[in-house]
Amino acid sequence: xxxxxRPAPVCRIELFGLARLAAGVPEVSLPLPGPVxxxxxxxxxxxxxxxxxxxxxxxxxxxxxxxxVLNLNGLxxxxxxxxMVSPGESLLLLSDQAGG
Amino acid sequence: MDGYHGRxxxxxxxxxxxxxxxxxxxxxxxxxxxxxxxTHLLREHxxxxxxxxxxxxxxxxxxxxxxxxxxxxxxxxxxxxxSPLTGLIGDSLSSSFLANELKRTGADAIVITGxxxxxxxxxxxxxxxxxxxxxxxxxxxxxxxEALVKEELGDSRFRVAxxxxxxxxxxxxxxxxxxxxxxxxxxxxxxxxxxKNLKAIALRGSQEVRIANPAALNEYAGRLRRASLGPxxxxxxxxxxxxxxxxxxxLGTLPTRNFQQSTFDGxxxxxxEALHASRLVKDAHCANCTIGCEKVLETAHGPKVSAxxxxxxxxxxxxxxxxxxxxxxxxxxxxxxxxxxxTMSAGATIAWAMECWExxxxxxxxxxxxxxxxxxxxxxLTCLDMIAERDGIGGVLAEGSRxxxxxxxxxxxxxxxxxxxxxxxxxxxxxxxxxALGLAVSPRGACHNRSSAYDADFSxxxxxxxxxxxxxxxxxxxxxxxxxxxxxxxxxxxRKAFDDFWSESAQAYEWVTGEAxxxxxxxxxxxxxxxxxxxxxxxxxxxRADDTLPPRxxxxxxxxxxxxxxxxxxxxxxxxxxxxxRARGWTEDGRVPAEKxxxxxxxxxxxx
Numbered sequence: 001x002x003x004x005x006r007p008a009p010v011c012r013i014e015l016f017g018l019a020r021l022a023a024g025v026p027e028v029s030l031p032l033p034g035p036v037x038x039x040x041x042x043x044x045x046x047x048x049x050x051x052x053x054x055x056x057x058x059x060x061x062x063x064x065x066x067x068x069v070l071n072l073n074g075l076x077x078x079x080x081x082x083x084m085v086s087p088g089e090s091l092l093l094l095s096d097q098a099g100g
Numbered sequence: 101m102d103g104y105h106g107r108x109x110x111x112x113x114x115x116x117x118x119x120x121x122x123x124x125x126x127x128x129x130x131x132x133x134x135x136x137x138x139t140h141l142l143r144e145h146x147x148x149x150x151x152x153x154x155x156x157x158x159x160x161x162x163x164x165x166x167x168x169x170x171x172x173x174x175x176x177x178x179x180x181x182x183s184p185l186t187g188l189i190g191d192s193l194s195s196s197f198l199a200n201e202l203k204r205t206g207a208d209a210i211v212i213t214g215x216x217x218x219x220x221x222x223x224x225x226x227x228x229x230x231x232x233x234x235x236x237x238x239x240x241x242x243x244x245x246e247a248l249v250k251e252e253l254g255d256s257r258f259r260v261a262x263x264x265x266x267x268x269x270x271x272x273x274x275x276x277x278x279x280x281x282x283x284x285x286x287x288x289x290x291x292x293x294x295x296k297n298l299k300a301i302a303l304r305g306s307q308e309v310r311i312a313n314p315a316a317l318n319e320y321a322g323r324l325r326r327a328s329l330g331p332x333x334x335x336x337x338x339x340x341x342x343x344x345x346x347x348x349x350x351l352g353t354l355p356t357r358n359f360q361q362s363t364f365d366g367x368x369x370x371x372x373e374a375l376h377a378s379r380l381v382k383d384a385h386c387a388n389c390t391i392g393c394e395k396v397l398e399t400a401h402g403p404k405v406s407a408x409x410x411x412x413x414x415x416x417x418x419x420x421x422x423x424x425x426x427x428x429x430x431x432x433x434x435x436x437x438x439x440x441x442x443t444m445s446a447g448a449t450i451a452w453a454m455e456c457w458e459x460x461x462x463x464x465x466x467x468x469x470x471x472x473x474x475x476x477x478x479x480x481l482t483c484l485d486m487i488a489e490r491d492g493i494g495g496v497l498a499e500g501s502r503x504x505x506x507x508x509x510x511x512x513x514x515x516x517x518x519x520x521x522x523x524x525x526x527x528x529x530x531x532x533x534x535x536a537l538g539l540a541v542s543p544r545g546a547c548h549n550r551s552s553a554y555d556a557d558f559s560x561x562x563x564x565x566x567x568x569x570x571x572x573x574x575x576x577x578x579x580x581x582x583x584x585x586x587x588x589x590x591x592x593x594x595r596k597a598f599d600d601f602w603s604e605s606a607q608a609y610e611w612v613t614g615e616a617x618x619x620x621x622x623x624x625x626x627x628x629x630x631x632x633x634x635x636x637x638x639x640x641x642x643x644r645a646d647d648t649l650p651p652r653x654x655x656x657x658x659x660x661x662x663x664x665x666x667x668x669x670x671x672x673x674x675x676x677x678x679x680x681x682r683a684r685g686w687t688e689d690g691r692v693p694a695e696k697x698x699x700x701x702x703x704x705x706x707x708x
Contacts, residue, residue, distance in 0.1 A: 016347040016350070021376070067332060067335070074350055075662050076563070076564075078560060
C-alpha cells in the first residue's frame with residue numbers, strides 16, 4: 001500500500017503582536033483548496049481561528065480590521081484583496097504600526 | 101501671540117547670571133517650538149567650530165505651544181546641543197511632567213551656556229534662577245539624584261532633569277533623565293550637561309499661557325483622545341514597541357551580532373509577546389498621555405530588577421550583542437538608565453567591541469581578562485559599568501564606536517555601525533531600502549525618529565528590498581512630517597490616529613495661538629526646520645561624504661532570513677541620496693542654494 005507523501009495543501013498563517021495574543025498560538029495552518037484571493041484566505045482564517053474575529057478580522061470575516069496588515073512569505077506587504085495566495089505559502093498577520 | 105511666553109531664558113553657568121531673550125512671533129511661527137525652535141536657538145548660540153564638550157556649546161531645553169493643553173501626548177520637550185558623538189546637531193526628545201513645568205517657568209526655552217566652577221544644581225523657580233553646589237550628588241544614579249533634589253528642595257512639584265555617573269564622566273552617549281526614568285537618550289546630551297558641571301536642573305513654575313480658543317481646542321482634544329484609544333495605537337498600548345522583535349526577525353530586519361545577520365535565533369525569547377506574558381508587571385504613561393506605551397518588565401530569576409522596556413533597548417542590548425536572556429537585557433537596561441546612558445549607543449558600541457574580540461582586534465590584554473564574546477550577558481553588564489566609570493577598556497568604549505576604532509585599529513572601522521558617529525538603530529538597512537536612505541541623510545546621524553522612512557518599507561507602497569529614485573521624495577516628506585511632530589510636539593505613536601495630520605495640526609496650532617496657520621505653512625515649517633538643521637551641520641563641518649552608511653552595509657549581503665543574499669551597493673545608495681537632494685531642492689553635493697534659503701526665509705534667519 002502506498003502512502004501519499006505530498007505535504008498537505010495548507011497556507012501557513014504566522015501571527016504577530018496582538019493577533020498572536022488573541023489567538024493564543026504563534027501560527028495557524030490553513031487548508032486551502034488551491035490558489036485563493038487574499039480576501040478568501042482571510043475568510044478561511046476567520047473560520048479556522050474565530051478568536052481573531054473582532055480583534056484582527058472584521059466581524060463579517062471578509063477583511064482585516066484597521067491597524068492590521070498582511071505580508072506574503074516575509075517579503076512583500078499585500079493589501080490588494082484580489083491578490084492570490086497559494087498552498088505552501090506563508091501569510092504574516094501583523095500590526096501596521098511599524099515604529100519604535 | 102497666545103500659546104507662548106515669547107521669550108527664552110539664557111543662563112551663563114560661568115557667572116551665574118541670566119537674561120531674557122525675546123522670541124518674536126515671526127520666529128515662533130517659523131519654528132513652532134520643540135526641535136524646530138531649538139534648532140534655531142542652537143544656530144544662534146553655538147558658534148561654528150565650537151567644542152561639543154566646551155563651555156561654548158549651549159545646552160537648550162525647549163517646550164512647545166501644545167504643551168500644557170489637554171491634547172494627548174503633548175507633554176514633551178526637546179533638548180539640543182552640538183553632539184559630542186557626531187560633532188553635528190544633537191537633539192533628543194523626552195516627556196512627562198517636566199515638560200509641563202518647563203512651560204510654567206515662563207520661558208519657551210532655556211539656553212544654558214558656560215561651565216559652572218563646581219558640580220552644581222540649577223534651580224529655576226517661576227523664572228528666578230539660582231545655582232547651588234551639588235558635589236554631594238556626584239556619583240548618584242539618575243533616580244537617586246532626582247529623589248534627593250526633590251527632597252532637598254522640599255516640594256514635590258519641582259521636576260528634575262539630571263545626569264548619572266556616565267554624564268559626569270563625559271561618556272559621549274550619556275543621557276539626561278527626568279520623571280523617574282524618562283530619557284533624552286540619543287546624541288550624548290548628558291555628556292554636554294556633564295561638561296558644564298551641571299548635575300541636575302530643577303524646575304517649578306506657575307506661569308500659564310493663554311489659549312486663544314479653549315472651547316474649540318478642548319472639544320478637539322476629546323475627539324483626539326478617543327481616536328488615540330483606537331486601533332491606530334493598539335500595538336503601543338498593549339505590547340509597546342517591544343512587539344517589533346518577533347516580526348522584525350521574521351522579516352529579516354532585526355540587526356543581530358553587530359549587523360552580521362538580520363535574524364536572531366534567540367528572537368522568540370526576547371519577543372514582546374513572550375515578555376508580555378512572562379515579565380510584564382505594569383504599564384506606565386507619560387503625563388497627559390492616553391497611549392501608555394511604556395511596559396515595565398521585571399526579571400523572573402535572580403535578584404528582582406525592573407526596567408521600562410522598548411524595542412530599541414531590546415535590540416541593542418539583546419540581539420545586537422547576541423544576548424537572548426530576557427533577564428540579562430532587563431538588567432542591562434536598568435543599568436543604563438541608572439548610569440544615565442543611551443541604551444542604543446551603549447549596546448551598539450559593545451557589539452562592535454564583541455566583534456573586535458572575535459576577530460582578535462581586542463584581546464584579554466585590553467579587557468583585563470574579560471572575554472567579550474557575543475552572547476555573554478555577564479560581559480555585557482560588566483562593560484556597561486566599565487563604560488560609565490571609564491574603567492579600563494570602558495574608557496575607550498565611552499567615546500562611542502567611531503572614536504574607538506581609532507584606538508584599536510585593525511580594520512575595525514569596517515564593522516563600526518554608525519552614521520556620522522551616531523550608532524545605528526534597530527532597522528536593518530539592507531532589507532529596508534527607504535530606511536537606508538533615511539539613516540544616511542539624517543542630520544543627527546543614524547536615526548529612526550527624525551523621519552519614519554520605515555513606514556514606506558513596511559507597506560505595499562515600495563519594494564523594501566530594492567532601491568529606486570522614488571525614495572528621495574518619500575524620505576524628505578517623512579522628515580518634514582517628523583519635524584513638525586517634533587516641534588509642536590506630538591508623540592510619534594499618535595501619528596496614525598489623525599484623520600488628517602496636517603490639517604488637524606494646523607487647526608490645533610491656530611486654536612492655541614490665535615495665529616492663522618495653513619497646511620502649506622506647516623509643511624513649509626517642516627522643510628524650514630530640516631533645512632535649518634542642515635545649515636547648522638554645514639557650519640560645523642558636514643560634507644557630502646557624511647551622508648552614507650557603514651562599510652559593512654555595502655560589502656556584505658545578508659546571510660539569513662527572507663532577505664538572504666540581499667545587499668546594498670554604494671551606487672544604489674548614491675542614487676537615492678541624489679534623489680533626496682533633488683527632492684529637497686539642494687545642489688548635487690547636498691548644499692542649500694541661495695534661492696532655497698530665500699524661499700524658506702532662511703537667508704537672514706540668524707538675525708532675531
